[in-house]
Amino acid sequence: MSTPFYVSPQQAMADRAEYARKGIARGRSLVVLQYADGIVFVGENPSRALHKFSEIYDRIGFAAAGKYNEYENLRIGGVRYADLRGYTYDRDDVTARGLANVYAQTLGTIFSSAGEKPYEVELVVAEVGETPDGDQIYRLPHDGSIVDEHGSVAVGGNAELISSYLDQRHQDGMSLAEALQLAVQALSRESNGSQREIPAERLEVAVLDRTRPQQRKFKRIVGRQLGRLLEAGGATTEAESSDEE
């Protein structure tokens, strides 16, 4: 008869956390930034069919890094939660804070239940307000905690490097083109300090635009519109750098 090994609870949780973090770090990073008219989601995604960003409700967007089937499940769960809540009460009663809480509880329960494998995902839930002060961005790591973020947030592989780059350069009231340019610069930084080029067709970009007349503020930015914005952002940064010289 074999004697079971004793594993301390601390060690068991640390192992689970390590497992989840490694899974998340395998994926490409993505960033979520506030800009003057809303919130922009930018990530590198070679697939056109499988999205990292999506719409949950009128003013609420969802971004995820990590294992596709796990975050896709959570996304659909979130859409069902939001739609059911809006149907039961009112569209105004669906909030990012409520949704983030439900996600945190779900991730937390899965993370600490010994019978289940921890989810290898890190989520961002964002809600665009009437004014920039009303914007909310929540980051939800694999273990069920909630981090209330301001300005910018990065999740995925190189998250720490990218978010420190963003923290230094992100300003309130940036235009969409400026925010997009900053996001792309941040994403193209490698851990060894070098830069690489991310072509426009590998970028996935979506916005929650508070100026959109429709009730649903979520919109994907693709094709020509994305090209135009990237060009405009590039032009302003070049102009700024030539001013400095």
Next chain:
Amino acid sequence: MEANTRSTGRLPAAFLTPGSSSFMDFLSEHQPDMLPGNRQLPPTQGVIEAPHGTTIVAVTFPGGVVLAGDRRATMGNVIAQRDIEKVFPADEYSAVGIAGTAGLAVEMVKLFQLELEHFEKVEGAQLSLEGKANRLSTMIRSNLGMAMQGLAVVPLFAGYDVDRERGRIFSYDVTGGRSEEHNFAATGSGSIFARGAMKKLFHDSLTEEQATTLVVQALYDAADDDSATGGPDVARRIYPIVTVITEDGFRRLTDEESSEIARAILERRLEQPDGPRAALL
């Protein structure tokens, strides 16, 4: 709601189970009591008195479709509401107008809008126009029990078919039977009169502006002969709701625009109370 009251607060398993993209399917599994079709009415004698919405008309024109409705709700011989809204956007490229029991109809529209939006969010693509029309059919059929007790809902569905690049109209009966209408259609108590008017005014090269005038003319004729249909109310500034769906999506005419059309018609009717005359041969 279960998701919010469970002690752990985590999403119940039903939320995380992959499966249908339909919100109604999800409801019927998770909270069947919230589906209107699952409600049982106690047996009643006679007809239940509840506000009824009346006339809805639709007409196609090259490039799109116009859907419009009057503003009256009646309960027996009483006018229950003067400014009820009976035409709603279903999603970006379609709209639904309702005739029948107002309370049930508004609930049906709310669920229908959600059904389309839910599908779009989960799948990342819109349903085809036929698909949307079929979903509405299912919803009307689930209301059959109520309809047999006098609480029928009979909508008119109109949309711009992005694949075929034209406006299309679908009409329904109480059993959920669905048929595509060509050129124009009407539903509700004033529909016979409205249809007569549209038959004489329609031709297949209408402009958008002519089409919006045509539907208001038809509603005027319906109100002229049907007591349950409301005409333009100049004193209270209540005018028909007129919506246009084209390649650019759904648009509801502003109050100024619809009042302008209604006032122009009213002006002409002062001289010719029966409206424009069609040629005899």
